[in-house]
Amino acid sequence: MSMQFLRWLIVAWVAAGGCREAFAGGEAATEVWSLDTMYRFSEAYQRALAAPLEDRAAQYAKAVTILNLPTKTQSNINDAANILTALVTADADDEVGVCAQYFLGRIAQAHNLDGANFPKARELFRKLYRAHPGHSLAQLGYVQWVLMELYDKQSADPLAARLRRLEAEQPALADREVWKNYHLVMGQAYMTGDVSKPRALEHYLLADQVGMIRWRGRSDFYAVIASLARETGRREVAVEYCRKFLRDYPRDQRSHIIRQFLNELQPNGTPP
Amino acid sequence: MNRDKILNTIGFSLLGLCFLFALWNVAFRTVRELEPGVVTIRFAHWQLEGGLRSTFDILSREYEKICAARGLKVRVEQQAIPERVFPNWLVTQLVGGKAPQIIAIDNITSGSGMSPKGMTTDRIARYFEAISARVHEPNPYNIGTPLEGVPWCDTFVDGMSRSYDSNLLDYYSVPLSMYTFRLFYNKPLYREIFGDAPPPTEYREFLKACATITAYGRARGLNLVPIAGSKYNAPMLTDYFAGTQTQKLGRRLNRFNTLVSNDSEVMLAYLRGEWNVRSPEITASLRLLQSINRNFQPGFQQVDRDSATFYFVQERCVFVSAGSWDNTSLRIQAPFDLGVCHIPVPAVSDPDYGRFMYGPPTEAANGTALAFGLVRGAARSDLALDFLHYLSSYHGNALFSKHSGWLPSVIKVPVDETLEVFEPVIDGYPNAFGLGMGTETSRLRDNDYYLLQAFPDSPQKFQDVFERNGYGKACIGDLTSWQTRVLRIVTRQDTLLAAYYERSRDRKFYELIEQQIQQEQSAYMVDSELSTLTKENQWQR
Numbered sequence: 001m002s003m004q005f006l007r008w009l010i011v012a013w014v015a016a017g018g019c020r021e022a023f024a025g026g027e028a029a030t031e032v033w034s035l036d037t038m039y040r041f042s043e044a045y046q047r048a049l050a051a052p053l054e055d056r057a058a059q060y061a062k063a064v065t066i067l068n069l070p071t072k073t074q075s076n077i078n079d080a081a082n083i084l085t086a087l088v089t090a091d092a093d094d095e096v097g098v099c100a101q102y103f104l105g106r107i108a109q110a111h112n113l114d115g116a117n118f119p120k121a122r123e124l125f126r127k128l129y130r131a132h133p134g135h136s137l138a139q140l141g142y143v144q145w146v147l148m149e150l151y152d153k154q155s156a157d158p159l160a161a162r163l164r165r166l167e168a169e170q171p172a173l174a175d176r177e178v179w180k181n182y183h184l185v186m187g188q189a190y191m192t193g194d195v196s197k198p199r200a201l202e203h204y205l206l207a208d209q210v211g212m213i214r215w216r217g218r219s220d221f222y223a224v225i226a227s228l229a230r231e232t233g234r235r236e237v238a239v240e241y242c243r244k245f246l247r248d249y250p251r252d253q254r255s256h257i258i259r260q261f262l263n264e265l266q267p268n269g270t271p272p
Numbered sequence: 273m274n275r276d277k278i279l280n281t282i283g284f285s286l287l288g289l290c291f292l293f294a295l296w297n298v299a300f301r302t303v304r305e306l307e308p309g310v311v312t313i314r315f316a317h318w319q320l321e322g323g324l325r326s327t328f329d330i331l332s333r334e335y336e337k338i339c340a341a342r343g344l345k346v347r348v349e350q351q352a353i354p355e356r357v358f359p360n361w362l363v364t365q366l367v368g369g370k371a372p373q374i375i376a377i378d379n380i381t382s383g384s385g386m387s388p389k390g391m392t393t394d395r396i397a398r399y400f401e402a403i404s405a406r407v408h409e410p411n412p413y414n415i416g417t418p419l420e421g422v423p424w425c426d427t428f429v430d431g432m433s434r435s436y437d438s439n440l441l442d443y444y445s446v447p448l449s450m451y452t453f454r455l456f457y458n459k460p461l462y463r464e465i466f467g468d469a470p471p472p473t474e475y476r477e478f479l480k481a482c483a484t485i486t487a488y489g490r491a492r493g494l495n496l497v498p499i500a501g502s503k504y505n506a507p508m509l510t511d512y513f514a515g516t517q518t519q520k521l522g523r524r525l526n527r528f529n530t531l532v533s534n535d536s537e538v539m540l541a542y543l544r545g546e547w548n549v550r551s552p553e554i555t556a557s558l559r560l561l562q563s564i565n566r567n568f569q570p571g572f573q574q575v576d577r578d579s580a581t582f583y584f585v586q587e588r589c590v591f592v593s594a595g596s597w598d599n600t601s602l603r604i605q606a607p608f609d610l611g612v613c614h615i616p617v618p619a620v621s622d623p624d625y626g627r628f629m630y631g632p633p634t635e636a637a638n639g640t641a642l643a644f645g646l647v648r649g650a651a652r653s654d655l656a657l658d659f660l661h662y663l664s665s666y667h668g669n670a671l672f673s674k675h676s677g678w679l680p681s682v683i684k685v686p687v688d689e690t691l692e693v694f695e696p697v698i699d700g701y702p703n704a705f706g707l708g709m710g711t712e713t714s715r716l717r718d719n720d721y722y723l724l725q726a727f728p729d730s731p732q733k734f735q736d737v738f739e740r741n742g743y744g745k746a747c748i749g750d751l752t753s754w755q756t757r758v759l760r761i762v763t764r765q766d767t768l769l770a771a772y773y774e775r776s777r778d779r780k781f782y783e784l785i786e787q788q789i790q791q792e793q794s795a796y797m798v799d800s801e802l803s804t805l806t807k808e809n810q811w812q813r
Binding site for chain 2 (some may be wrong): 011029030033034036037038039040041049057061063064067068078087097099103106110111121137143148150153177180181184185188191192194212213214215216217220223224227228231247250251252253254255256257258
């Protein structure tokens with residue numbers, strides 16, 4: 001056996017070992033996510049602990065799982081943030097790095113037990129969206145940023161001014177589902193302070209170009225559009241959504257009211 | 273032998289007999305389960321109402337016959353667990369890995385995130401099998417029926433919407449019935465007092481009937497009152513009446529145009545001063561409630577459900593309000609012919625109460641009930657699912673309804689003539705809110721409730737004390753707890769969101785985003801508004 005052949009054998013053996021490890025690591029992350037979807041967070045965490053430290057996917061899965069470990073403690077949240085920060089520091093632009101940045105934003109926004117840090121969360125989401133505007137989670141981060149801008153308790157601007165400013169941004173959210181949620185958020189915000197019902201309706205109609213997924217949420221959505229359109233004089237839209245509502249939710253507790261709306265809107269039973 | 277020794281011997285003998293009986297029972301079941309070639313399907317529930325267990329036995333035997341015809345030896349056993357011990361039993365069985373294949377699941381509605389029967393989102397996720405992949409396929413037992421080829425979920429009156437867990441984004445249960453609330457009456461007694469007159473259909477007629485019953489009892493020296501009440505069923509009846517009075521107010525306060533009243537919207541509106549405890553609608557609802565309360569037996573608030581039933585079957589009152597689930601129990605217990613009518617709410621033309629309402633309340637939101645879930649990883653879960661298919665099939669559900677006297681959950685299933693009165697009223701208007709909208713507001717209402725009884729001619733005393741005791745503060749407390757709870761759910765969803773994103777970025781991922789964003793926005797909105805109201809020094813948080 002020549003030295004050359006032996007060398008190749010060693011290289012092949014090392015490569016195979018690496019592949020096996022990488023494969024095991026990928027498997028670990030998949031298993032962790034699978035356990036997470038069954039609310040088996042402690043078992044998921046134990047599984048993630050066994051994964052090698054260099055497996056970025058498994059480390060990311062571990063950090064996100066820690067956020068739901070019972071009992072929720074600030075120390076756990078700090079551990080999760082530290083793992084995510086290390087992942088971002090190593091590579092902020094790969095898939096794991098982008099996802100880790102999103103969850104660092106979420107920790108600042110919602111998870112910290114000693115209080116939310118909205119300015120930090122806003123900064124993180126803004127930065128993430130600017131760096132990766134095409135990534136779904138970066139776009140979702142943008143919607144979270146919009147939420148925090150709208151309901152910022154420290155802001156001196158009235159809600160109407162904030163809405164105008166945000167609308168002027170005209171974000172290019174390529175993920176249609178995220179884009180839909182942006183319009184739902186804006187529509188609801190226009191309704192919050194009774195800022196503008198016609199503008200709220202416009203946003204809701206844009207959102208409906210994609211459509212609501214949740215069955216129950218969709219019934220509210222149709223009822224809101226039908227009644228808003230009726231109030232703002234958009235007769236055709238009101239009729240269309242009354243019909244949609246009655247078609248999909250004939251046994252809803254509002255179906256009688258919606259039927260009355262429809263009768264008012266087309267007294268002779270004819271479409272407008 | 274002295275008396276003590278005899279008593280001790282009898283006591284120990286009885287104990288020994290009970291032990292032997294339990295031992296025999298367990299051993300017999302174990303031996304039966306070991307019978308070769310026989311598959312045992314066990315299902316558990318807490319419904320001990322009359323007629324239901326025998327109905328499940330009939331359905332079980334029918335299913336065994338169907339399996340036998342297919343060459344399968346199947347034995348179906350039901351386990352009826354008393355309601356009070358069900359939560360503990362459930363945990364023990366699930367954790368111990370000894371749970372039956374099928375267990376009844378109730379809705380998680382309480383603020384603690386746990387259903388009255390001990391079900392939590394965690395437990396459902398961990399121990400129950402999602403059946404989402406099956407609900408869009410037709411039920412095989414519907415072949416040759418009017419529901420042949422219809423997706424399983426579309427064969428239920430509510431499209432299985434209550435079976436869907438909005439946190440877990442999956443279907444987990446199969447409902448067999450649906451509930452409505454009615455007024456039961458003693459037919460012969462009613463006839464004796466009113467002759468051939470039909471039961472009341474409207475509030476004024478009902479009040480008049482109550483007055484006549486009281487006068488009739490007094491004139492004959494009878495201990496007779498119009499309605500049997502308890503802390504369980506009286507609030508159901510009075511809330512139903514009172515809810516009619518806030519129909520219009522609820523719509524006015526509905527800022528988000530969903531056309532149905534929302535508790536957080538209503539509480540915020542209270543804090544903004546858009547309504548108060550002295551608003552005409554609230555005064556009317558309290559007066560309406562007092563007028564009904566006067567017709568219950570004295571001390572009704574202290575007694576439980578069984579005592580009210582006892583009072584009714586002893587013919588010491590003419591009416592009792594109960595759910596459709598009590599229909600068979602009452603018929604079994606009552607030694608007289610039973611009549612059932614709708615709750616006689618005020619008419620829109622009513623001079624005092626009509627102006628605050630749009631019309632009779634709808635029952636379209638009642639949805640389905642008596643739902644069963646499949647335990648994850650249980651032996652022969654394929655057969656357990658098949659049994660659920662059978663129970664919820666056109667024929668299975670018809671048989672269930674016929675023998676139990678409960679409403680079916682499946683569409684197009686013929687309803688027995690005696691059950692027609694229980695069918696939900698779909699047309700009508702949603703009833704709106706009452707004063708108790710969360711833990712704090714309900715506690716305050718319950719604490720001061722006695723004032724409505726103590727001063728039955730006017731709600732003014734109650735209103736004075738209620739506002740003084742801090743209804744606004746209670747609203748803030750309930751809004752804050754609601755917001756905290758929502759944010760806790762939202763943060764919990766983050767791990768799932770990441771998991772769904774990594775797994776497939778499919779419908780579940782986007783559905784969760786839709787839900788999370790909407791919940792988070794509602795929580796932020798409440799927080800922001802509470803903050804503004806506090807800044808303006810109107811309220812202290």
